[in-house]
Amino acid sequence: MSKSKFNPLITASVMSAVCLAGVSNVSQAVVLENLVSDNLSSVQAVDTRSAMSVVPAANSLGQNRYIIQLSGAAIARFEGNAEFGVVPRKSNNKLDVDSAQAQAYLNHLETQQSELLDSLSIALGRNVEVIQTYQFAYNGLAIYLSPSEVESVEDIAGVQKVLLDRNYFLSTDAGPKLIGANNLWGVDGVLSSDIIFASGFEVVVEGNFGAGVVIGTLDTGANFDHPSFAEVGGDGFVHTNPLGAGNFLGVCDPSNTDQFIATYTCNNKTIGGYDFVNGLEPIDGFDIPGPEDENGHGSHTASTSGGNMLATAEAVGITGIQVSGVAPHATVIMFDVCFNDSAGTGLCPGVSSIASVDQAIADGLVDVINFSIGGGGSPWTDPVSEAFLNATASGIFVATSAGNAGPGPGTLGHVEPWTSSSGAST
Template sequence: MLSAMDGVLSVQKERFEQLLTDVGPQWIGAEHIWNSNSDGPKGEAMVVAVLDTGINSDHPSFADIGGDGYDHTNPLGTGVYLPGSYYATVDASFCNDKLIGAWDFVASDGTVPEDNDGHGSHTASTAAGNVVNGATLIAPTTSASFNISGVAPHANIIAYDVCDDGCPGSALVAAINQVIIDASNLPNGIAALNYSISGGGDPYNDTVELGFLAAVEAGIYVAASAGNSGPAASTVAHLGPWVM
């Protein structure tokens, strides 16, 4: 038998795993909502705030027109963006009708909300990135192309750069305050705040978690990551009952 031969440590039956990250919307059943008659199909007319490492403003996931031909509508009006944001104060080319605002709260990276890590663009595109046809993954010996999409591909995005080498609490609290201000400046507010950063183990004594409570009181749904540790329940992050 092969398993008994010298030099053979293990023999296992062949199995085929399935790709997951590029089919996230299907995995959670988003298509059932997309195809229903509910308000806001695919996130249309909703705004998502993303607190992370910034955003790659020129990426197709954040273009005005998505790969499915959807032309985004700016809730503030074309060419009008959030007052005081990076677009309004520094670079008029940074935003569009999809990416309607961007802020930087980490002075050490030059106060430019362009993504300095890639993580922020990853989370923003997962939550509300456009349909992108033929996104290509290139490896040393091969490449593969897929059609990808965020869960709410027709939603608008506001990016808040709160991390450099780390994510200082002062930047996080300032950004949450700005999210609430921005919500008040939008005709339909901000639907969701996406937060894929650690913390929240002691929510009643944590200024960031209490900031989330204020955001929820302002009508914003807060989605925070459970963390990358486990499987013990004690490793779950963001324990405040006001966040999802």
């Protein structure tokens, strides 16, 4: 189990996300643990500079990651046309990704992208290495290009945009008690009558403390064997797997040949994990295959949002303190989107986040996306921001962090009008 020291700088609260997604109650505080690293980094490195992202250095062939957006809407915002029907919604207002309409349009987008790859090989005179393809949150794909090749790609029919990918910096949290999450408990776990839910989201009165809600955290992964993510919480609550007992996603799904890793064990709380970053780290970087946390940041943010109630924190030499996530009875899915650079700083490629949002929509389970990573300062041109827009359209609430920069003007991260952006003050 990888560990590192948590450093509270910014809250990325999912309190509002949990409420809006239909949770009837949420919980109180998370202890900020001082943990000793057992891998490359002695402390959790969190960026505090004003920039929220950087362009990575080119590879040995002089190529960078680029995101190609194709004409035509992604599945999440497809409104139907003469050829393909409108994708229906389920009773909970989520997109029905398994419907015949969604599958027909998915096949169309996959064909369109396959044809683009043929055109790319002809235009560039070489084989094209595909990093990822997207259909649900974005209509496009990620590939390696040299700067001199970009114009040729832009001239191909059906190409709407060619965008240089960036590495985004991590943000981090303080505990839910600072945001008053414990006030939403009510009395003895009964929902307070004065809590108002936004329209369009179903209120599950029975689901105290987040039960029934699925939180997808996009970050550095998580320590799967940590008690915060165990099937039975410290309060005795036994989680129910929304997929059914014994059914899991990603690295715990033997049928998923792209993601399955036999050494991973999921449970009825932690129902899956995905790795969309391994192989994108530079030569001097570090990333463990699979969604295990090699930084510490992801375990922190995932436990802040949905970590179990635990009676004590004996593992770090603290006793008599209750620790809990905002929604301790929620189930969680981890998406690993970040690697460590040579200094131990977490860097998160945009293509990895887009792939994760794409997967979250495709799975049809995630209610809330928890994203404590930079970006979103220019949402109209940021492809990750567009993926969040499509996630919102599909019925997922997106909770982001305001970032570590400031306090000057214009230093707020994630100004997308379709996400929540949360910060902390003292």
